[in-house]
């Protein structure tokens with residue numbers, strides 16, 4: 001569990017995260033979706049206490065956090081196994097079954113290879129083993145498929161689906177590509193310009209929930225778009241829309257631009273037949 005209340009981060013005078021409030025629950029994989037520069041990495045850094053922030057970030061007492069943020073740093077001239085042993089000793093983990101871990105993370109054949117000779121996908125998988133080695137309560141993965149080739153992406157997706165999800169663990173995984181996240185995310189959190197603009201549950205049930213802040217749209221404009229008698233529960237600028245996750249995702253994936261603007265467009269143009277608007 002990670003409870004975030006009114007979290008703000010500024011770099012010099014530039015406010016990068018603005019008043020974020022969200023409760024990440026255990027047992028869920030959260031996909032943090034936002035364009036480049038929207039504040040995804042900064043959110044992870046705030047959760048890890050790596051940047052100064054205002055507001056609060058609360059986790060359960062004694063929660064352990066594993067993370068893979070930016071490119072994984074290891075000793076270039078040590079092998080995968082040597083690097084992991086060293087890291088395990090830093091965090092007082094002994095007698096780990098590394099062979100089992102290398103197996104689970106599709107890295108068995110590389111365990112004796114030096115880090116500098118690994119492909120990016122292998123480096124990312126090694127980073128993932130390090131993040132997961134103490135079976136953490138919380139795992140934060142920042143764009144884990146970024147820069148990988150299609151096989152590397154497929155590998156990483158499978159590993160995330162198989163190894164990350166657990167009833168006790170809260171996982172948050174970022175990307176700027178919806179189709180990357182929808183493969184494993186239970187809930188999508190949308191972030192833009194440092195503001196959480198909505199979330200979408202992939203409930204595997206027919207209906208999910210989208211809640212979007214239409215910052216630039218007025219209530220009337222919104223109703224006009226849908227041309228449908230809708231009853232919108234409006235709290236400030238927050239609309240809640242029940243929609244079909246698959247339908248939204250398919251719609252979104254077909255959009256040429258992989259940006260949150262296209263998600264806005266998606267939601268605004270959605271055929272709402274069979275959908276419930278609250």
Ligand SMILES: Nc1ncnc2c1ncn2[C@@H]1O[C@H](COP(=O)(O)OP(=O)(O)OP(=O)(O)O)[C@@H](O)[C@H]1O
Nearest residue numbers: 011012016034035036037038039040041042043176
């Ligand atoms: N150390 C820093 N000093 C100054 N500005 C920074 C720093 N780190 C990030 N920023 C700025 O904060 C904003 C958010 O950056 P952040 O890396 O959190 O976004 P992101 O969503 O992770 O982007 P990307 O997908 O490109 O990694 C950007 O405008 C970035 O330039």
